[in-house]
Amino acid sequence: MPADPARPGGRPGPRLHVVTGKGGTGKTTLAAAAALALAAEGRRSLLIEVEGRQGIAQLFDCPPLPYAERRVAVAEGGGEVHALAVDVEDALLEYLQTVYHLGPARWALDRLGALDFVTSIAPGLRDVFLTGKICQALGAPGSDGARYDAVVVDAPPTGRVARFLNVNQQVAGLARVGPVRNQAESIMQVLRSAQTTVHVVTLLEEMPTQETVDVVAELGGIGLPVGAVLINMVRTPVLTAADLIQAQNRHLPRAEIAAGLAAAGLPTSAAILDALIGEVLDAADRVALEAAERATLASLGRPTYELPWLAEGIDLGGLYALAAALTDQGFGVSGP
Numbered sequence: 001m002p003a004d005p006a007r008p009g010g011r012p013g014p015r016l017h018v019v020t021g022k023g024g025t026g027k028t029t030l031a032a033a034a035a036l037a038l039a040a041e042g043r044r045s046l047l048i049e050v051e052g053r054q055g056i057a058q059l060f061d062c063p064p065l066p067y068a069e070r071r072v073a074v075a076e077g078g079g080e081v082h083a084l085a086v087d088v089e090d091a092l093l094e095y096l097q098t099v100y101h102l103g104p105a106r107w108a109l110d111r112l113g114a115l116d117f118v119t120s121i122a123p124g125l126r127d128v129f130l131t132g133k134i135c136q137a138l139g140a141p142g143s144d145g146a147r148y149d150a151v152v153v154d155a156p157p158t159g160r161v162a163r164f165l166n167v168n169q170q171v172a173g174l175a176r177v178g179p180v181r182n183q184a185e186s187i188m189q190v191l192r193s194a195q196t197t198v199h200v201v202t203l204l205e206e207m208p209t210q211e212t213v214d215v216v217a218e219l220g221g222i223g224l225p226v227g228a229v230l231i232n233m234v235r236t237p238v239l240t241a242a243d244l245i246q247a248q249n250r251h252l253p254r255a256e257i258a259a260g261l262a263a264a265g266l267p268t269s270a271a272i273l274d275a276l277i278g279e280v281l282d283a284a285d286r287v288a289l290e291a292a293e294r295a296t297l298a299s300l301g302r303p304t305y306e307l308p309w310l311a312e313g314i315d316l317g318g319l320y321a322l323a324a325a326l327t328d329q330g331f332g333v334s335g336p
Helices: 027-038 055-059 088-100 105-112 114-121 125-138 158-165 179-191 206-221 241-248 254-263 270-298 316-328
Strands: 016-021 044-049 070-074 080-085 150-154 196-202 226-234 304-308
Touching: 016 027, 016 125, 016 158, 016 206, 016 226, 027 044, 027 055, 027 080, 027 150, 027 196, 027 226, 027 316, 044 055, 044 125, 055 080, 088 125, 125 150, 125 158, 125 179, 158 196, 158 206, 196 206, 206 226, 206 270, 226 270, 241 270, 254 270, 304 316
Parallel strands: 016 150, 016 196, 044 080, 044 150, 196 226, 226 304
Antiparallel strands: 070 080
């Protein structure tokens, strides 16, 4: 695929990567890993948090992020990952300053609780300010403002992400003309363009898979571009293909298993054999379930990337390992 000349460094594909997923699937972790992968080989990425949890700071083992871009990691090949925690109140005051040139009045608004006042009247404005800051950080392609090759957003979970991104609908009943309406329309132009893609993090389990199917349909229904499905915490099967077939058919050779235990000097009581065979059957059932969920996800027709389960947990080394797994599968090379 030829490079897109509008992108810094001539890299093809989207520049704004929005990452969502059901709670508990590792959404924030994979957003961070994606930012590392997209910053490889001397590139620069910006990782943005919008939910005020300081999850990014915890992952990168750094102090809480201020309302300012800060470098948090060096990627493979000398690239850089910067991070920004978008505080909605600061985003509101920044917006008002830009549009209305508040000057000293900003202090008064801050003290009077402008955020609570404005968003109590129109709760959807919170998302306008947050997404507006994201688009501002993206910069204009081909201009000096495009300081990052990629911007990655740790977005709200699947149940709220469509509402978060669909800011035109959020302000539909509030402002038909004026700066807020113009801001919302400008944001939607970016979010519905080829610059943007929304990735969904999931697990090979029934509920996360169903939420992934639902959110892909919901995003498509409002014209937002769906990118990849990121399947997290994938475990390598411990049984061979032949053993799996036997277990799934419930034809395990009990006598052979007992002989194997005896040869290893292990107890062979009926209770131990029952427990061991039960574990094998559970493992086989798990593999069958994962195969069914994988087929459901494949039916969505989106690129899929599988990330391994890390037994030692997630630390900075784990993030780099996940980033390497994404890179090895071609994530971000051209398109999703």
